[in-house]
Amino acid sequence: MITDVEAATPALCRLQLGSELRQLRLAAGLKGAQVVKVLIWSPSKLTRLETGENSSVETADVMALCEIYGADAETRNRLQGYAGVTKTRKDWWLTPEYRPAIRPGFKAYLDLEATAATVQTYQAEFVPGLLQTEAYVHAIYQWADAELRTEDVERMAAIRATRQEVLIRPESPLKFTAIINESVLRRHVGESSVMRDQLAHIIEVMESRLNVRVQVVPFRAGAHPGMGGSFVVLQFPDRLGLKPMVYMENLADAVVKRSTKDVERYSDAFSELQAIALGPQESLSMIKEAIKEH
Incomplete structure (x- = not known):
């Protein structure tokens, strides 16, 4: 309450x-x-x-x-x-400045992310949004839609930057755990300098924010529970009485799953991914090595 x-x-x-x-x-x-x-x-x-x-x-x-x-x-x-x-x-993402660039499904996610106490995400293809740099965002959207207007790309970059404030909010900063596939580190998104800066930013956040944890699932781990696609598990402050939820999106749609069965399924998958992923220090070393490759 x-x-x-x-x-x-x-x-x-x-x-x-x-x-x-x-x-x-x-x-x-x-x-x-x-x-x-x-x-x-x-x-x-x-x-x-x-x-x-x-x-x-x-x-x-x-x-x-x-x-x-x-x-x-x-x-x-x-x-x-x-x-x-x-x-x-109005929440910031519903203001005239940002609203035109936000799909209804993603608006639902922003509601959840802004309210959550804990976010656990597995990302197979991209650096998680809460860790993305402005240049990385530009590279993603320029690839996704070459006809996208410059002002729309700028809006998306600004949305990413504003979202990231949940990690540094004065009261109860979001506890954020991200597990990423090794391919996220190896794949070139934009120019090499974009990737180097992006990976360096992840390292900086890992080393400076106690509420942020990043782990990498290496290729050598083989088949794993995240092969079905990326997902996010959100948990909320106990005082609110809100049950955990799961968010997923693709090119065409986004969905929030609330059933206990679905949440348990994805929570279990996240726990299994954590078990097979490299620990934070090993992950840090792999990210540093990937920077050299770019």
């Missing part, structure tokens, strides 16, 4: 509101189909509310749900406060 609603971010309020609304529905013994039938809503509207996907939430919608669920006055006031925050303030 959020103890100071006024100081909370809109993203946190959206997620907390959705979580509490779902808990209220389940406690009332109601299925989503029953609720939307009473309110004459589309099923997707209730789903978006419960998963925190809406950029802002109407207070009237929250009050209508509270009425159906029989929520007490204290709960109604708290949830109304959450909704109010989403209407009166």
Whole structure:
């Protein structure tokens, strides 16, 4: 539960509101189909509310749900406060400067990342976004879409840089663990100088931030649980009561998985990857060697 609603971010309020609304529905013994039938809503509207996907939430919608669920006055006031925050303030990624460059699926991830206490990611092809340099970002997007406008590439680089502030936030910086495939170190993205600077940046972050851990899965490890693709496991502060989630994306889509079964599957895969990956010091040595190759 959020103890100071006024100081909370809109993203946190959206997620907390959705979580509490779902808990209220389940406690009332109601299925989503029953609720939307009473309110004459589309099923997707209730789903978006419960998963925190809406950029802002109407207070009237929250009050209508509270009425159906029989929520007490204290709960109604708290949830109304959450909704109010989403209407009166915007997270940085929803401002006019950044919003045009952010896909809906990635917006959902930014909500989660900004609220998470711990992020564990396996990346098979790219340096994780929280560790990318501006030049590396430019190289990625210039390759991905040669017709992309310069201002759009600049926006993406600025988004990456702003995201990275979660690693250095004054209160409870994000605990970030990244496991990367050795191919990420060897593959040329942009000119050689771009790769050298990128790998040097990873080393700098590893050596200066106690909340950041990077490990490399070497080619010699053979087949491993990450061969199905990259993924991110997010865990949240205990006080919020939010369950861990998994995020994945590809060229066409992005998805957030919330079921306990899915989260356990990917959490187990991450643990197995950690077990076969090089330790932090060995990984550091491999990254330094890769710099020489570039």
